[in-house]
Amino acid sequence: MEKSITVTSNRLKQSIIVKDLLTRKLSEAGYNVSDKIENNTKLLISIGGDGSFLQTIHRFSFVDIPVMAINTGHLGFFAELSPSQIDDFIKAYINEEYFIQKISPLEASIRTKDQCVNITAINEIVIKNVKSRTVHLDLQVDGIKIESFSGDGMLISTPIGSTAYNYSAGGSIVDPNLNLLQLTPIAPMNTNAYRSFTSSIILPTTSVIAISPEYHFENSILIVVDGTQYKFTHIEEIRVFKSDKRINLLRLNGYEFWTRVAEKFL
Numbered sequence: 001m002e003k004s005i006t007v008t009s010n011r012l013k014q015s016i017i018v019k020d021l022l023t024r025k026l027s028e029a030g031y032n033v034s035d036k037i038e039n040n041t042k043l044l045i046s047i048g049g050d051g052s053f054l055q056t057i058h059r060f061s062f063v064d065i066p067v068m069a070i071n072t073g074h075l076g077f078f079a080e081l082s083p084s085q086i087d088d089f090i091k092a093y094i095n096e097e098y099f100i101q102k103i104s105p106l107e108a109s110i111r112t113k114d115q116c117v118n119i120t121a122i123n124e125i126v127i128k129n130v131k132s133r134t135v136h137l138d139l140q141v142d143g144i145k146i147e148s149f150s151g152d153g154m155l156i157s158t159p160i161g162s163t164a165y166n167y168s169a170g171g172s173i174v175d176p177n178l179n180l181l182q183l184t185p186i187a188p189m190n191t192n193a194y195r196s197f198t199s200s201i202i203l204p205t206t207s208v209i210a211i212s213p214e215y216h217f218e219n220s221i222l223i224v225v226d227g228t229q230y231k232f233t234h235i236e237e238i239r240v241f242k243s244d245k246r247i248n249l250l251r252l253n254g255y256e257f258w259t260r261v262a263e264k265f266l
């Protein structure tokens with residue numbers, strides 16, 4: 001049976017052109033190209049920027065086949081290649097000159113007065129006030145009270161997400177070979193009235209982070225998952241921990257995390 005490859009793209013004209021080109025070249029190389037995941041799908045390719053890549057993984061419900069991005073966006077930190085490298089990629093793919101980088105998403109279990117919702121994140125989960133006001137959050141780790149946070153929000157990042165919002169908020173860049181959760185405060189207040197840690201806290205992935213809002217102005221909280229926001233009312237507790245799901249990123253031989261970081265950031 002023919003092998004299938006799923007190709008998706010964002011709506012930008014350039015992405016659609018690349019999608020058509022890639023579809024033609026993969027078909028010529030003997031692959032069946034589809035918009036959906038088929039029984040024999042071996043690879044999922046997202047054409048766009050990092051934002052579309054994150055959305056693709058969410059849309060396909062963290063499917064466990066290898067995934068790869070072709071960058072037509074701005075940064076393209078996740079991307080393996082640019083559109084000009086499609087021919088080289090197909091050759092390398094056929095010759096199996098690649099490896100799979102396994103990454104672990106985060107899971108947030110959100111318990112409100114009347115429901116419990118689970119959300120998975122690739123980069124990060126951010127907890128904020130719905131309005132541009134301070135948010136007050138009680139933080140516990142493994143059942144131990146750590147602090148009462150006040151500020152703009154709390155961000156919990158995966159190693160692969162550490163270069164995104166986490167980095168802008170002053171968090172550290174983490175080598176994805178490390179298994180950890182990084183909790184980074186966003187504009188924490190430190191006064192006689194409020195005290196919170198000003199640096200990130202690094203925790204092992206065996207830890208469970210529990211955050212409970214203290215409502216001062218209204219009973220709603222924003223949970224932002226990889227850039228998509230959800231509003232919840234009457235949250236009692238948010239538990240954040242390493243997900244059981246795995247994302248299999250296809251990396252061409254020669255990929256190296258720190259080379260990529262230096263190229264994209266310096």
Ligand code: NAP
Pocket residue numbers: 048049050051052054073074075076077078123124160161162163164165166168169225226227
């Ligand atoms: P966006 O506003 O276009 O994303 C902001 C930038 O982050 C884009 O340049 C994006 O790359 C890049 N990016 C995404 N994931 C990354 C990663 N793991 N490492 C390094 N850079 C990364 O929104 P979006 O494209 O939908 O992406 C969602 C992400 O934006 C969120 O997960 C969050 O991390 C990030 N964000 C950052 C800030 C901030 O830095 N202050 C604020 C809100 C959200 P592309 O250009 O290729 O899309």
Ligand code: MN
Pocket residue numbers: 049050051052073
């Ligand atoms: Mn983007």
